[in-house]
Amino acid sequence: xxxxxxxxxxxxxxxxxxxxxxxxxxxxxxxxxxxxxxxxxxxxxxxxxxxxxxxxxxxxxxxxxxxxxxxxxxxxxxxxxxxxxxxxxxxxxxxxxxxxxxxxxxxxxxxxxxxxxxxxxxxxxxxxxxxxxxxxxxxxxxxxxxxxxxxxxxxxxxxxxxxxxxxxxxxxxxxxxxxxxxxxxxxxxxxxxxxxxxxxxxxxxxxxxxxxxxxxxxxxxxxxxxxxxxxxxxxxxxxxxxxxxxxxxxxxxxxxxxxxxxxxxxxxxxxxxxxxxxxxxxxxxxxxxxxxxxxxxxxxxxxxxx
Amino acid sequence: xxxxxxxxxxxxxxxxxxxxxxxxxxxxxxxxxxxxxxxxxxxxxxxxxxxxxxxxxxxxxxxxxxxxxxxxxxxxxxxxxxxxxxxxxxxxxxxxxxxxxxxxxxxxxxxxxxxxxxxxxxxxxxxxxxxxxxxxxxxxxxxxxxxxxxxxxxxxxxxxxxxxxxxxxxxxxxxxxxxxxxxxxxxxxxxxxxxxxxxxxxxxxxxxxxxxxxxxxxxxxxxxxxxxxxxxxxxxxxxxxxxxxxxxxxxxxxxxxxxxxxxxxxxxxxxxxxxxxxxxxxxxxxxxxxxxxxxxxxxxxxxxxxxxxxxxxxxxxxxxxxxx
Numbered sequence: 001x002x003x004x005x006x007x008x009x010x011x012x013x014x015x016x017x018x019x020x021x022x023x024x025x026x027x028x029x030x031x032x033x034x035x036x037x038x039x040x041x042x043x044x045x046x047x048x049x050x051x052x053x054x055x056x057x058x059x060x061x062x063x064x065x066x067x068x069x070x071x072x073x074x075x076x077x078x079x080x081x082x083x084x085x086x087x088x089x090x091x092x093x094x095x096x097x098x099x100x101x102x103x104x105x106x107x108x109x110x111x112x113x114x115x116x117x118x119x120x121x122x123x124x125x126x127x128x129x130x131x132x133x134x135x136x137x138x139x140x141x142x143x144x145x146x147x148x149x150x151x152x153x154x155x156x157x158x159x160x161x162x163x164x165x166x167x168x169x170x171x172x173x174x175x176x177x178x179x180x181x182x183x184x185x186x187x188x189x190x191x192x193x194x195x196x197x198x199x200x201x202x203x204x205x206x207x208x209x210x211x212x213x214x215x216x217x218x219x220x221x222x223x224x225x226x227x228x229x230x231x232x233x234x235x236x237x238x239x240x241x242x243x244x245x246x247x248x249x250x251x252x253x254x255x256x257x258x259x260x261x262x263x264x265x266x267x268x269x270x271x272x273x274x275x276x277x278x279x280x281x282x283x284x285x286x287x288x289x290x291x292x293x294x295x296x297x298x299x300x301x302x303x304x305x306x
Numbered sequence: 307x308x309x310x311x312x313x314x315x316x317x318x319x320x321x322x323x324x325x326x327x328x329x330x331x332x333x334x335x336x337x338x339x340x341x342x343x344x345x346x347x348x349x350x351x352x353x354x355x356x357x358x359x360x361x362x363x364x365x366x367x368x369x370x371x372x373x374x375x376x377x378x379x380x381x382x383x384x385x386x387x388x389x390x391x392x393x394x395x396x397x398x399x400x401x402x403x404x405x406x407x408x409x410x411x412x413x414x415x416x417x418x419x420x421x422x423x424x425x426x427x428x429x430x431x432x433x434x435x436x437x438x439x440x441x442x443x444x445x446x447x448x449x450x451x452x453x454x455x456x457x458x459x460x461x462x463x464x465x466x467x468x469x470x471x472x473x474x475x476x477x478x479x480x481x482x483x484x485x486x487x488x489x490x491x492x493x494x495x496x497x498x499x500x501x502x503x504x505x506x507x508x509x510x511x512x513x514x515x516x517x518x519x520x521x522x523x524x525x526x527x528x529x530x531x532x533x534x535x536x537x538x539x540x541x542x543x544x545x546x547x548x549x550x551x552x553x554x555x556x557x558x559x560x561x562x563x564x565x566x567x568x569x570x571x572x573x574x575x576x577x578x579x580x581x582x583x584x585x586x587x588x589x590x591x592x593x594x595x596x597x598x599x600x601x602x603x604x605x606x607x608x609x610x611x612x613x614x615x616x617x618x619x620x621x622x623x624x625x626x627x628x629x630x
Contacts, residue, residue: 013443017432024431104427108488111391111421112444113413301388301395301409304354 014114014122019129028130035084035134039077039141046076068250070148071155071241075251077141078159078239079232085131085167086199086231090191093127093174097298098184116298120291123175124168131167135160151241159239159253162276166231166283170195173287179294195231198283202230206260224260224275229286233260234279331405337366343402344369344496344527345390350399352385352551359385361551363399367544369495372518372528374542376535376621382551383531384424387500390529391421404496417445420489424501426481428473434460434484435469438491445492459487463517479510486517490526497521499530503537515541535618549625563620574599575609583613 022028050069097119100106109119139160146156174191181187205226213222227233233256240250240257250258261275334346343366350363360382367373375383388394390403392412401408404418429437438456447455460466463483468476476484482502489497499518503511511534518528519541532538538545539559546556555562572592575581586592592612599607 013440016443017429017436017440020436021429021431100427103429104423104425105429106427107393107423108421108427108441108485109444111393111416111419112441113416113446113492114444115413118444300412301392303395 012118012122012125014109014119015125015129016122018122018126022126022130028133031088032134032137035081035088036137036141038084039081039138042080043073043077043141043144046073049076068150070145070150071254072145072150072249072251073148074142074145074151074156074159075239075253077138077145078163078235079252081134081138081142082163082166082232082235085134085163086170086195089127089131089167089170090174090177090188090195092130093123093171094178094188094191095184096123096127096175097178097294098181098187099178101182102184110298110300116295116300120175120179120295120298123178124172127171127175128168131164131171135164135167155239155241158276159235162235162238162280165280166235169280169283169287170231173290176287176290176294179297180290198229198231202226202228202233221262227260228275228279228282230279231283232256234276234283236276237261237274237279238276332402333405334366334400334402337364341366342369343367345373345401345403345529347386347390347401348399350386350389350396350401352382352389352394353397358551360389360396363548363551363553365546365553365556367527367529369527370522370525371543372522372530372541374538374545375529375531375548376533376538376545377531377548378625380550381548383548384500385551386548387421387498387529387531391419391498392416417492418494419496419498420492420494422485422489422497422499422502424504426485428476428481430472430474432473433470434465434473434476437473437484438487441488441491447492455491459490462490462520463487464513479506479513482506482510482514483517486514490521495525495527497526497528497530499528501531501533503532503534511537535621547621547624554624571613573609573611573613574607576605577608578605580605 047069050072095102097106100109110116114122142156142160145151146153170191173194174187177187177191177194178184181190206222206224209226210222213219224233232253236253236256240253240255242254242258242262261273333343334348336343336346345365345367347363347365350360351358352360363382363386365373375386377383385394389396390401390408392403392408392415395409403415406414406418408415429440432440435456438459439452442452442455443449457466457469460469463486465476465480465483465487468480473481473484482505486497486499486502489499502518503514506514515537518530522528522541530538530542542559544557545559545562547554547562570592571583571585572595573581573583584595586595596607596610599605599610
């Protein structure tokens with residue numbers, strides 16, 4: 001065993017075992033290949049879109065890209081990557097602990113000296129490692145738009161880091177659901193329900209607030225706080241931009257950022273608040289509550305055998 | 307119900323091996339003077355709503371013994387085991403396992419106790435050796451010891467040739483032996499084995515029994531439950547019979563048979579083809595019965611046989627098949 005592998009095993013045996021088992025399964029490789037293929041496709045489509053846009057602007061002239069082309073491509077790829085992560089992560093993480101229960105391997109693990117934190121963190125680490133793997137594997141795709149210009153390295157890095165943290169947050173949430181709910185199906189269902197509510201529930205609340213305010217004659221921008229729980233809006237604030245370029249359509253994240261965090265009527269004036277940081281804080285706090293609930297279920301001795 | 311005497315307040319010390327905060331061991335007053343108990347339970351009770359799964363369970367398990375707990379399904383065996391194995395809190399009563407309270411100091415107990423549940427789950431895509439290494443790491447066994455520990459354990463449970471086989475490809479008997487090896491990976495002084503022989507074929511059962519006897523000879527204390535009563539009678543130095551959460555009898559198999567069987571019973575066949583069984587307390591009682599039957603004018607005794615009481619007979623005699 002290499003020193004690297006030994007260090008992993010010393011750090012957390014559950015984490016080490018999960019990675020070992022996963023590396024022997026072809027599933028991760030297939031999933032990763034499919035994801036990267038999809039992201040490459042999105043990058044190509046985004047490139048076609050921005051070049052077509054430039055043709056239209058210059059009346060069918062020479063093919064060229066506008067100064068926001070790189071940003072649009074980057075945001076498109078990152079947007080789809082985040083969407084795919086939120087689609088995949090609950091499926092991967094929500095069986096982490098309930099799956100051990102199903103296989104009758106949890107009790108032998110619980111009577112070791114690992115403790116509930118050790119077991120839980122090992123599972124979170126294993127689920128998060130897939131998020132990290134995907135982000136690292138897709139980094140070259142995200143770097144291509146940088147060559148086209150129109151986007152800063154800082155924005156790219158911030159977008160990648162917030163996507164990574166969002167992914168880890170939802171992986172932790174999935175593991176918590178897995179610890180809290182006895183059955184894997186229930187844990188998976190709840191994980192997807194939470195993701196759905198965070199994305200669309202927050203949007204519905206925001207729209208309702210807007211309608212009520214409009215009915216009251218208030219047409220100023222609605223408060224963006226209901227959207228802070230929304231993973232897309234959080235990443236949008238980090239990866240998007242308040243563009244003043246009327247000649248080009250914004251990327252998906254810039255559109256969201258302008259829509260929810262713009263200060264004037266068309267969102268072209270920036271809010272200087274680090275909303276992505278607030279958004280992460282809200283999501284992590286919400287997940288933290290689930291972590292507490294999940295860890296309570298793992299505490300032994302219990303009053304009743306779960 | 308009166309609460310049991312509580313052990314003296316534990317003293318917090320730091321274990322040099324694991325860095326865990328543990329307390330120094332304490333003990334209850336022994337039920338039998340002079341017996342050093344590895345497990346002591348006093349008035350353990352577990353109530354689930356209207357159901358009392360375990361009621362006033364009091365035992366001492368002597369060091370170095372193989373202690374069998376028998377009882378029908380739902381008798382409370384697994385509940386008792388779960389409390390002792392730090393999985394479940396009792397509603398009332400107290401227990402000491404290797405001198406530590408499994409409820410308030412579970413880590414100190416886990417360090418000294420190996421637990422084998424009735425069903426062994428397996429991990430996919432993990433070899434037998436890796437499975438044991440994983441649990442050795444989980445028990446914080448120093449890595450430097452693994453090179454000798456894992457082959458040694460596999461040899462003990464006769465799985466050394468399967469070291470590189472995948473765990474999920476093993477037969478049930480092999481999985482049970484591997485599960486036992488897992489429970490011993492941190493060299494515990496006590497093994498709690500819940501129905502370890504269930505589902506094994508006769509040969510695997512015999513091998514498993516031999517393995518447990520070998521472990522006893524190595525100084526391990528073994529607490530075991532089983533449905534195979536004859537098996538327990540052969541290897542257990544002590545036995546407890548439990549039904550509907552209540553401890554009916556405990557002690558060595560011979561003493562229980564003597565104590566509860568009231569000595570012996572005899573089967574008598576008569577010339578009219580009938581057969582009757584009589585309980586007798588001792589030889590004099592047996593002779594008295596024979597004289598009375600011989601003098602009976604209505605029937606002639608054609609056969610008079612003393613029945614040997616085994617654990618199965620005793621079990622049927624003292625339990626009523628109560629299901630909670």
